[in-house]
Amino acid sequence: MKRICIKIGSNVLTKTNGELNTSRIKNIVYQISALRKLGFQCILVSSGAVAAGKSKVKIPEKIDTVSARQIWSSVGQVELLNIYSSYLKEFKIDCAQVLVTKQSFRTREHYLNMKNCLNSLLNHDILPIINENDAVSVTALMFTDNDELSGLIASMMNVEDLYLLSNIDGIYTGNPNDPASKLVKTVSGDINRLKQYITTEKSNFGRGGMITKCSIAGRVAKSGIPVHIANGGIDNILLQLVKSPETVKHTRFIASKKSSTVKQWLAGSDGFEKAKLIINQGAEEALCSKDASSLLPVGIVSIIGDFEKGDIVKIVGNSGKILGLGKTQYNKSKAESFIGKTGEKPVVHYDYLFLY
Structure with a gap:
């Protein structure tokens, strides 16, 4: 039906x-x-x-x-x-x-x-x-x-x-x-x-x-x-x-x-985010490209607010443009320790990422 x-x-x-x-x-x-x-x-x-x-x-x-x-x-x-x-x-x-x-x-x-x-x-x-x-x-x-x-x-x-x-x-x-x-x-x-x-x-x-x-x-x-x-x-x-x-x-x-x-759940989760992840231009271009891409800690500039593993976060470009929402794979403390580092696990995996 x-x-x-x-x-x-x-x-x-x-x-x-x-x-x-x-x-x-x-x-x-x-x-x-x-x-x-x-x-x-x-x-x-x-x-x-x-x-x-x-x-x-x-x-x-x-x-x-x-x-x-x-x-x-x-x-x-x-x-x-x-x-x-x-x-x-x-x-x-x-x-x-x-x-x-x-x-x-x-x-x-x-x-x-x-x-x-x-x-x-x-x-x-x-x-x-x-x-x-x-x-x-x-x-x-x-x-x-x-x-x-x-x-x-x-x-x-x-x-x-x-x-x-x-x-x-x-x-x-x-x-x-x-x-x-x-x-x-x-x-x-x-x-x-x-x-x-x-x-x-x-x-x-x-x-x-x-x-x-x-x-x-x-x-x-x-x-x-x-x-x-x-x-x-x-x-x-x-x-x-x-x-x-x-x-x-x-x-x-x-x-x-x-x-x-x-x-689809994430698409309706605006307003429930626990924190904002500010990302750099390179990360924004990667996320907005046609290729599937996760948000890696190397692309994060700063974090506003606190979050635990599994919380919803809002992803914001360096210019202030709101890009989307994601569900985190680990908490803020771990994410901050990985900022700017390569080879680390994504903060937000592509499967748990919704871009506007």
Whole structure:
């Protein structure tokens, strides 16, 4: 069976007055049912809990932002899942709620535990509905938004495609409301050139914007999974994308060669690094060449922070450019003793290295 990940943004699921758009949710459920009949295993990452909570609970303005979000998300998650569940029952589909925090991805052990949970649900024909656990997440440890979460899930579950459904058709060369702006239909390779076009405006109900979508989509595509940014407000958009994506108005990120599962884990580990390894120009050229290359201690200039064997580190060029992430083969003390020396074991082996 083909496995796909679908992320639904808050603006797709809410009306302009902030209430949940139940007819939109019903259409999404219908599409998932149709996709399952076509042989697809679906994983749903759904926003909307905070928006649902806001429409159910009115709280005093004097309450702090974190507490307000905790109340709205806690109440709203129940409301959102009840609506999904009631519509899914019409198609005889069971669903499961999976709430996660960014810390759930911090170690390979946690990562594999979550992967096993999702695989078990899918193997028993149960639809996982995933959302961030806003009730316990704090600002410093939160996902940028559910785009980031869906990218991590897509890589973890090695899906065929990731679909990011927003309230616009994709990435434009300017403001989407400007008639002179054009839709970027395909993206391949370096995504930095796109950022000059993208508006920093965020959605009414969500935390993220198109810059986040672009960054996440680029990283997921780099790990070997095609990504589609499309308008979730269009009825049956998912079915159209699956059946004939070339005919649908949207932005598609073309996938690179499939990465190993370890590299896919590393691709989503930004923010969990324990230290930074500053490397010289020669090491940067070696890592960024077409030939597979590990990071040797001879190429390290300095180390910022502390780490043990098996920790994640960020690799930074001498100019300050962030190059990627790696899992270390030994601790900082040993690495520092080998700095500048040849013939030593790699600090980060190629198999445990992900370059942006």
